[in-house]
Structure formats: C-alpha cells, structure tokens
Amino acid sequence: MIDVTAVFDIGKTNKKFFLFDNDFKEVYKEYILFDEIKDEDGHPTENLKALQDWLKRVFENILKASEFNVKAINFSTYGASFVHLDENGDVLTPLYNYTKPLDETIVTSFLEKYGPKDAFLKKTGCGDLNMLNSGMQLYWLKYSKPEVYSKIKYSLHLPQYLSYIFSGVPLSEFTSIGCHTALWDYSKKDYHEWVYKEGINKILPTIVSTETSINMNYNGKRIKIGVGIHDSSAALLPYVRSIKKKFILVSTGTWSITFNPFTEHPISEDSKEIDSINYMRINGKAVKASSLFLGNEYKIQVSKLDKHFGVPDDYHRKVKFDYDTYFEINKDFKHMFKWESVVDESMPGMTKIPYETYEQAYHQLMMELVGLQIKSINKAIGNDDIKHIYVDGGFSNNDLYIKLLSHYFNDKKLKTTDASLGSALGAAISISDKKLNSKFLKKNYSLKKHKPFISR
Template identity: 25%
Template sequence: MMRHIAVLDIGKTNAKLALVELPSLREIAVRTRPNLVLKAPPYPQYDLDGHWRFFCDGLRQLHRDHGIDGVAVTTHGAALTLIGDDGAALPMLDYEATGPDSLSAAYDAMRPDFSQTGSPRLAAGLNLGAQLHWQFAMDPGLRQRVRHIVTYPQYWGFRLTGALACDITSLGCHTDLWLPEAGAFSGLVDALGIRDLLAPARRPNEVLGGISAQAAQETGLPEGLPVCVGIHDSNASLYPHLLSREGAFSVVSTGTWVIIMAMRGTSPALDPRRDTLINVNGLGEAVPSARFMGGREFSLINQDWSGTPSAADRQTVLERPILLLPAVEAGSGPFAGRVMRWTEPAQTEGQRFVALSYYLALMTYTGLQMIGSQGPCVIEGPFAKNPDYLAMLASLWPQGIEAKASATGTSAGAALLFAQSAPVLPAPSRPLGDARLASYARLWSDQVKAGEDGAA
C-alpha cells in the first residue's frame, strides 16, 4: 500500500520537497529553496542542477527518516526542457525572459488560433511555442543538438527514471502546442518541426517508470521505486476535487499566479485579451480558466510587511474608501495594460494590506465571472490564510467560499496521483461575508469601469 509520497513541487517563486501521507494528505515534512533565475548565457535560465542537489539531499533524508513509497512531481507551467545527446538538459529558458518578443510578428503568423487551442497570445515566453520558435531562431544549430523535448514535470521524472513523456496538463497550459478538445498536438508542432522530438503525451497519474540505478545512488531511494508522470501545479490543486466532487465548482489556486478554474459551469465565450484560456485537467478535460499574477502583485504592494491589520484599519479602508485599482502587474490578467492607481493613499501598513487583499479578491471575482463559474469556490494556497481576501470573496459569492490553507496544496494534489480511490478531504473553513464589503466592491467595479470608459 502506498503511504508516503515524496512530491517535487516547483513553483515560480520556490522549489519545494514535501512528504505527503496517504490517505490523510497530511504533510509530514516540507523543505523549500528559492527558485532563482540565473543570469547566465545564452539567456536567463532556471537552476536545474541546484534543484537536483536539493531534491537528492532531501529525498535521502526523508527516506531514511520516514520511508518513501513513490515520487510525484508538480511544476509551474510555461516550461519545457530540451535534452541533448548525452541526456543532459540544455539551459532552460525562464518564461519571463523577453527574448521571444523580438520575433512576435513571425511567430504570430504561424501559431494556431485561440478557437483551436484555447491558448491566448501571451508576452515573453509564456507560450511554449514562442519559446521554441525563438530558441531555434537564435541558435540555428540548436535543433540538431536536441534529441528530446519534455514538459517541465517530466524533466524531473526523466532525471529520476530515464523515461520520457510530456503530460497533458502541462501541454494544455497556454502552450499553443495542444488541442484541448481533440486531446492531440496542434499543427504548430509540425510548423516548428518538433513532432519527432516531443516526448509522448501521457496522463499525470500513469507510472512513468521506476527509480534508475543512477538516481538510486544519488537519492538513496530504492531502485525501481515508482515515479508518476506528473502534473501542472494549478491542476494539482484541482485534482483532489475532480476525484471527490460532483456538480459545478471552481478552484482558485493561489501562488505567484492566481489560476481560477471552473468545472461544469456555464462555459461562456472566453476573451483571450483578458487572460482567459482553456486548461486541461488531470482527467484530460478542457477547463475554462482565468489568471492574473496575484502573488507577484501581493509582494510588490505589501513590501514584506508581516503584521496584522486592526479593526480600525478595516474601518478606515471601507469608510474613506481606500481603493487599489488595476493593474499592479500590468503584463497579464483581466486588466492587462491598465495603470495601477490608488484612489487615495493608505496611511498605515495595515490599511494598505486590507485594500490590497480586497483588490486581490475583486480580481479573483472578476475571473470567476468571466469563465462562467458556478457552485462553491475553493481557495487553495497562501491566499486561503488571508481573512480579508476571504471575507471579500464570501461577500460576493453566495454559493459559498471554502478555504484550504495547507502549506503546499499543490503537493497534496500531486500525491493523489498515486491514490486508488477518491480522497476524503479535510473539512475546509467557510468564511462569512459582510454587506459593507459588497458595497465596497460595487464602488471598486464602478471605478474600474470609469477607467475603461475614460480609456475608450
């Protein structure tokens, strides 16, 4: 019986190693390191070797202390790895690097339409197709040096097992390379000439392979220990609910990115200009989604303040009112291109925190509306610990808000790739709304709309 699952969990900000107990989903241990971007030639890149040493050391100790029965992997999207002749990875491009923008016109002429892929045209390297197009153009000899292309979770699976795959959730994350409805590669794969390089697409919960002899030496894990294919991190947050819920619901996965995913909602027409898109979940289903860089926005405005706002701070924000209007991170989200502004400055750090929390909740609510969400809304990750964010959402979402404030919600979802039955999820907290917050939200919406009308 699978009991202890080690999860390699790489978000945009941090890399984590978590040991999750099945079926309780209790996190026995969590280790983290920053996911720093190296400013090295030929382009900004992720520290793959540093992560590998971190994972190897942690896996060795966790196995010694607790025993590990299987390994799961979950990573951020918009990431792939090029593997060369000797099995070593070539430098892995940071998706925020702006190099691909220099070839936007040429790439736009070859990419499939949003109606086929559900993938909006995004800046920098946020479309994997744009990454590859730019990398091959920048280095004409690169294509000949590449033997395999894998999406990011499967790079770690390759290091652990030697087996190759891509997973459908990572391929379905605004790559331009995948057709969500058909469950097949798009025509861009042939336009880029990479069909013979891309590893096969597989479901996240399939077993990729067993720990190789070399990885066993480096990690201290038993040779042959199973490693699953792996999953995109926002879909890891969604996965437990796919297994355990019926009817309509939404999941909001919070971190550097806030990803809002609607299951069995009204499925309205999506607007790619507002950062709505189609994701692919762990069961292979198309999922209407919206996103904005909420964690990045929180860090930019909060400025490392770790205090607690007072009742007086909340009262002042509501009465004056102090409004933060979009967009803090103007390169993405439903109000991309808008210039952030305060209706008036906060006088205390607590006031700033409250107004910021309300802003993030209102951005989330905007996303829920755009993708036709219905039913209860589950908040996963760091924002599930923010009472002001939750109170605002609860004031606007009568179907109910559920907060799941585990240390690494994505890790629990990834561990469930090994589950043999639907999980019994821990009881969530259910925050209550407040009529005063609903009035504040109406003022915020009016101000946002006035800004749109002014821009027009």
C-alpha cells in the first residue's frame, strides 16, 4: 500500500480529488461538476448538499481501496464564502455566491458607522465593499435577516467547513480570513474593530495556523485532518517553501494575480488602487496582490482578431515572437485596442487595426496587454527590492507574453512553471512535515529560465 495525502480541491466549476505520495507526486485523481442551485432570492449558488455527499462518498471509497493508505486529508477551496451553522451543527442558509449583489443601503449604513470608505479599504486590504468581502455577508445577515443571524452558532469559511465535515471541530485560519474579507485589520494584525463592535467575533471560531491538523479516528482509521486553506494562498505555498530569495508570483489565467509575499508595505499607499488587495500567508503575514482581468480581455480581443482576419480560433496559439515585427511596431508605438473588461487611461476610444497580417495585429495586442501586466506587477512590487519573477498558469506558455515580459524586466530573473496541481499540492504541503528544497520546482513544476531578447 502507498502512503498518501488526500486533497479535495474545490473550485467554482470543477471539484477535484487528489492523492499525493510522500514525494508529492499525484497518484490518483477524480473530478466532478455540479449544476448550481438557487438561493431564496433566485441567485445561483453552490449545491452544498451535493458537494458534501460527494466528499464523503469519494473519501470512504478511497479508504476501502487496497492500494492506498490514507495518512492525511486537507481541503483547498475558493474564498469569500461562508457556511453558517446552528447550535446542532446544521447548515442554516444557502452558500451565498460572492457574485450576489449586496443591497446598497447595507453598504451605506456600514460606511456611516465605520468609514470613510477609502481608509477602511486600505486598513482591510480590500478593493471594494460587496459580497466578495465575506465579512460584509455577516453584516448583511445581521441586519437583513436577523431571525437567521440569531441562530448562527458558527460561521465557517468554505475550506474550514469542509474540514468540519470530517472532524466536527469548528476553526478559523489565516488564509481564509485574509482574503479580501473586510474582517482583518492589517495594521493591527487582528480583526478590525467593527467585528468586535458588532459582536461578529462571537460566531467566528478560534483562529489557528493553517498548518494545524487534527489527529482523529475516522471510520476506524487514524487520520490527520487539515483545517483547510484558501486556494490562492495554497498555490503560493510551494514557492514560499522552496525558494529562499525574495520573489513575486504572477499567476495567470482568466484573472492574472501578482503576489508579493515579501512586502514590507502590505497596504496600498494609494487607497484609490481598486485592483490592489491583500492576501495572507499561512502564518498570518500579509501578501500584497494586484489583479488584472488579463485572460478574459485576451479571449475577447483574440476572438475579434480571428473574425477580422478570417482565421481558425486556435490560430493565435501558433504565433511566435518575431523581433522585426516587434521593432516596427515599437519604434512608433501607439495604443490601438479599446478594452472591454479592463479600464486603462492609455486606451483609445475605439479599436483600430491598420495591419495587413494577423501576426502584426497579434504582436500589437500582446504588447499592449503585457503593458497592462507590467503596471500590475509594478503595483505589487512597490518599493520592495525583488529580483525574481515566477509566472505560472495559461500565459506561461505564451511565447510573446514571456519574451516581452522578460525584456521589460531585464534587471530581474524570470522563470516559468507548470503548476497545474497548484492549490491542491499546496494544501498537501501545508500539513506535511517534509521540507522542500530548491530543486522542488524543477522536479515537480517543470521550471524554465528565460533570458531577455537582445535589442538590435
């Protein structure tokens, strides 16, 4: 039998289950998708009952499997989501979706008590006030649904609720509290005063380190049960554990999020930077982050280019960086793309594509998008002295993106990784006693170094 750590990695769409051996190699995987259900207001939300049933079924089947000996289990999930339990441990409400609109009167009444807004956002490391701040959900429940709120014994962030399903122990931990919840005062390193004034701290369980685990007898088997971890913080953990020098991580996809886990200035100096937010490491240390809707904008603009030039929708994948094309565009550079999901002061009032070939237009697009990415990275770095950049996710394989980025940051060392296991692997590592060395990323993440191109 192989000794393994089990991890449930719960995204908004895909729900995955992994087994990792002692060297953190994936030895088993399965996944499922659930149709969303609707809350009492008709807003789509997670089918919590179906998720819970699947968790238990999958785990009990694995415990019976003859080839695996499960020693530990942990949970990585998306953030900004609370599960509210009554005194019997029963779920009181739907898992309210963080996309659910928050009544403006609630936000107004909150800011009248605890504003001004800019100062509050700065202290709590948030970009705005809405349901994406899970703390605001508690305030909303207290004043919009007092009959429900009065029955809450514990409110658990989703990773900790999944742990609770198996352990029965209600806990809080740093990475979930620190993910734009509006609960944490980063200057005080404690819950914000509003949490205590509203008495909300009474329904938030004891805070423990994310590395905490509970040794339990589960169905007759001794198993170490982790307390769960927020997925973004989990994805960052393998880097933090294996790299000794200061670095930033640019995690790319639909959203491109730049993490600076070594910042000495976690709260943005410019309170109007709505795309700068904070996360927390597993020990409670702040991570400054900046976000950019890069993959979404890329998808929109590439689709338009495909139609304009009449090429197949996968044609963009074949375009490689060409220095001569870059040079011609760069020597008299003008912004030509009007973004649809990103706001930038440099963009024109409408898109103009004066090029004859797809390749030229695609180079223009990538030069502009990487320009946005550079601004986002610089926000996360701030005044910190950081010489190493790691890029993972979808754009780590985009030739133009990497060459342009490494060219701009030619005073830094840029490396790409294939972190497809990302948050799941981080969840396994967070409850492991095993030390990671500098070779871990090369061995497990297909680490590649990139040199800037030479200007001719």
